[in-house]
Amino acid sequence: MKSLPDFDMVLLGGTGDLAMRKLLPALYQQVKAGRVSPASRVFAAARKEMTQAEFMALAEAACRPFLGEAYDAETWSAFAERVNYLPMDVRDPGSYGALGAALGGHPQRIRVYYYATSPECFAPMSAHLGAAGLISAHSRVVVEKPLGHDLDSSRAINDAIGGHFAERQIFRIDHYLGKEPVQNLLALRFGNVLFEPLWRREWVQDVQITVAEQLGMEGRGDFYDRTGALRDMLQNHLLQLLCIVAMEPPTGSDPDAVRDEKLKVLRSLKPFTAAEVAAKTVRGQYQAGAVAGQPVAAYAEEPGVSEQSRTETFVAVKVEIDTWRWAGVPFFLRTGKRMPDKLAEIVINFRPVPHPIFGESAHGGRANRLIIRMQPDESMRLYLVAKQPGEAMALQPVNLNLDFAESFRDRRLEAYERLLIDAIRGKLTLFVRRDEQEAAWSWVKPILDQWEAGDDRPMDYGAGGWGPAASSALLSRDGLAWNEEY
DSSP: OOOOOOEEEEEETTTSHHIIIIIHHHHHHHHHTTOSOTTOEEEEEESSOOOHHHHHHHHHHHHHHHHGGGOOHHHHHHHHTTEEEEEOOTTOGGGHHHHHHHHOSOTTSEEEEEEOSOGGGHHHHHHHHHHTTOOOTTEEEEEOSOOSSSHHHHHHHHHHHHTTSOGGGEEEOOGGGGSHHHHHHHHHHHSOSSSGGGSSTTTEEEEEEEEEOOOOOTTOHHHHHTTHHIIIIIIIIIHHHHHHHHOOOOSSSSHHHHHHHHHHHHHHBOOOOHHHHHHHEEEEEEESEEETTEEEOOGGGSTTOOTTOOOOSEEEEEEOBOSTTTTTOOEEEEEESSOSSOEEEEEEEEOOOSSOTTOTTTTTTOOOEEEEEEESSOEEEEEEEEEOSSSSOOEEEEEEEEEHHHHOOSOOOOHHHHHHHHHHHTOOTTSBOHHHHHHHHHHHHHHHHHHHHSOOOOEEEETTSSSOHHHHHHHHTTTOOOOOOO
8 A cells, every 4th residue: 555645633632532442553553564654643633631752652642452462662762752742621612723723834734623522512613714714725624433422513613614614625535435445345246247137136135234233331421321323323324334345336446426326316216104114113222131241231221321310222123225137136234332342244135035945944944144243353245055075966055155364365444444545545435425414314204203203212122132033023024034153
């Protein structure tokens, strides 16, 4: 990979969890790979008063567990030479003079502002950067999800940011789009002729997208109780994965060609009526249980969470796409906290053979399927059936397994590494455009409205389980079941 151009990256919220766990380790890896010039600089800005040495000690202690074997003292020293700590209140317009003085002139220099704060700060930060004259044609801004709480708040934040940055300068990050298997899904679909004839309603029975987490709140209870699984995960990550699966071939690889096709999918999602929200969505909240053999508390007992909380920690949805390619094919999306495994996967279940000459139960009734897994391992498995050795014509499932760790020995970029590189280079393909984001919010709005208008609580599920029983019933009504090949 080529070296990066000289840049300044400003992490607004530089002592937060995101900066310490993801952004600083990602930048360190690029320094270690030799792609970051000595002239490039990183500025971490936060309210806490501390010296440069104190900040780097804090950052080193926080980053080392996430770097693992990639950490070495010599590289860390080289990385530390590029990092500058700025104590500043991002809400205070008076703080931006000090930021401007630290950045200096250089109007032609690439400058990336990363908003690693709560979304409530996005509008004032944009206004203060603009008022201080710190935005040029070479500036970009990276904003984290969830961008807003609903469609109206999302529009308000986008308007505020868009008042100071052009759309081509706004990088709305969804880190799932930076994961290697998602990139390989694009390559699989549009770099090979093999699957295209099968990638349609005539041959696909159903599609399942699962993002499951073992973690609970981890100190984020106050934030999560105002957000929930639908806003935090499904509205962005899962719908973006759905778009990659369902989109038509773009006319080229330029950013808008790809994002135009994703937008068409979002606009083709069948909207929900009030009755369909009840029939086609499931929401749950975890209760006390055990995860990985360890007892865990119920969601309502987590710090920062209301005892009467109606916030969902699990959601499953049956989605339909009104297009020629996908009409009649159900897409099932689910995500949840405190589940048995950390799992992120896309399952394409193909239709069974039209006439089973070996008998209905010759291979357990399993049809062909393709599983693209993003966590815990990164792989693609194509499941087929083959004859068992022996005299009888007995079939059994087998799979063709592409294990990325085995097939590609080079270190793979983490999602945030890839996306930070693209932001520095100004490549927008893997970032979400405003009209995409608003189309996603528009589609989930009837679900949010119905849930908030009713008095129903989320269904209970024990921590360490796969969600409420109603999640399985959502598929069983169509004679289907969630993939269990974990």
